[in-house]
Amino acid sequence: MxxxxxxxxxxxxxxxxxxxxxxxxxxxxxxxxxxxxxxxxxxxxxxxxxxxxxxxxxxxxxxxxxxxxxxxxxxxxxxxxxxxxxxxxxxxxxxxxxxxxxxxxxxxxxxxxxxxxxxxxxxxxxxxxxxxxxxxxxxxxxxxxxxxxxxxxxxxxxxxxxxxxxxxxxxxVDLDLYAPDVPQPDIRTELTGGRATDGPVVVLPAAFRDFKGIPVAIEAWPLVQERCPDAVLSLVGGGEMEEEIRDRIARLGLEKSVVLAGVRSDMPAVYRSADLVLLPSIHGENLPTVLIEAAASGRAVAASRVGGIPDIVDHRETGLLFERDDPAALAAAVIELLEDADLRERLGTAGVAQARTKFSxxxxxxxxxxxxxxxxxxxxxxxxxx
Missing domain, CATH: 3.40.50.2000 (Glycogen Phosphorylase B;)
Known part of the structure; x- marks a missing residue:
């Protein structure tokens, strides 16, 4: 044909x-x-x-x-x-x-x-x-x-x-690039701004645009830190809202726990170096590829219940969904996953299987x-x- x-x-x-x-x-x-x-x-x-x-x-x-x-x-x-x-x-x-x-x-x-x-x-x-x-x-x-x-x-x-x-x-997506059994370099130190940490790393991979909901994640981060004080939020991307995002991080005093990791071309390594992948979009999402890539990498995901995201994330089967534009709901989902390694592993394993079946x-x-x-x-x- x-x-x-x-x-x-x-x-x-x-x-x-x-x-x-x-x-x-x-x-x-x-x-x-x-x-x-x-x-x-x-x-x-x-x-x-x-x-x-x-x-x-x-x-x-x-x-x-x-x-x-x-x-x-x-x-x-x-x-x-x-x-x-x-x-x-x-x-x-x-x-x-x-x-x-x-x-x-x-x-x-x-x-x-x-x-x-x-x-x-x-x-x-x-x-x-x-x-x-x-x-x-x-x-x-x-x-x-x-x-x-x-x-x-x-x-x-x-x-x-x-x-x-x-x-x-x-x-x-070409899932061969993200398969969990493909060796990837550990770049956790790069994702945390050069600071060595034993705490969990949450990666938010997105262009810095208004509909991606990055400010919601930043506003939620003090709530996450109350339960998970060593957690780091790594913002992987860049774009038009960068100055606004930097100002918001500074205003909340989060410079040590929220890191702008820049635009990366090694996303398989980014996902594998994360403990959790987060996408808090507030509107406009169709079928975000980053969630498919993260699932194929074996990483549990937390994402807002908006647009086509539920086509990818089955709540409590392959990830956790939370209501959009709700810092408290976002924080609750992140905390639950960070505190329950078994849940992260179960959701990550299920995500790999679904990615191979539906999204290859x-x-x-x-x-x-x-x-x-x-x-x-x-x-x-x-x-x-x-």
Missing amino acids: RVLTLVDAFRMGGAETLLAPLATAARREGIELEVVSLMDESVASTKTLEVLDQAGVRPRMLRVKRLLDPTAIPQIVAEIRRSRCDVVHSHLEMANTLAVPAARLARTPVVCTFHHVAVPTIQGQARRERLAVNVATRADRTIFVSTAQLDSWHAMYRRGPVPDNWTVVHNG ADAWVRNLRRVYEAALASPSRPKIRS
Whole structure:
């Protein structure tokens, strides 16, 4: 099977970097994947192109300048015909909007995937999203990567029943990188700011953005320290909120127990050096890859009950869930896990098993193959589920 994968551009983002493990797993499944961006190299991330190159992907780039570019659909139709693909699979809003009419003109089945939870947004962006989902609903299949994501798009942009061609397919991760039996260096000292400690290390891996809930974790940390005075919270990441986060840590006098560990490229070692992985997002999460990676590494996780996180974390089976934007609830979950090593081990072991079953790149591709086969067999206009 030949699949032409279309994305808006090779920017540095979650959807774009997932193309590398997807392409690698697709080859194992006998699917030939060709990856094309609508926009040219002027908006491409060098890092993303390097990641794709390391995965053996030789991407192509079109020269679509904007959504209303009059050359866009002719360029895509020509690319579909050149590729001689069996299925077109588009990712992200711009690609979804343009791929469907182009694929129809090229008489090729088309599948669309959305990658973020729909939230109230500025008017112009809302109009683009509404257009994208309305067009994608005319595709042979439209994929959402979590149940919460599908529900959010339906609530915001569709009336009536869920369209019959909408489905949920979880993304996957190259789990071989995170397997617990793969030796990793111990970097606990780096995660604690150079201070040797025998206390537990809680890693919060996230971009420093408002929806990640990092301030909630900082506000909760004095409560954690009352019961676990040697615990260290290691913030792995960086971004626009860094100064605000530093100020909050200083205001609460937490400089010795909350550490900014910076952006890391050795995440398998980060997870393995942690006692617990924490994600306190307050909104906007779809299917956070860090929780899949942490689970695959055998680490228990504590996370907020928001967005697609419950698709990954089964409460008290593979981790603990707590209510969002609630420092006391966050602290209670962290304390319970830090004080109960047996619980951490049980949840970590269960997380490994679930990651291998539901969230491996191979499982992802097998599920996509079923969607592609359904698209090949489907009529051009989907029915609406009653």
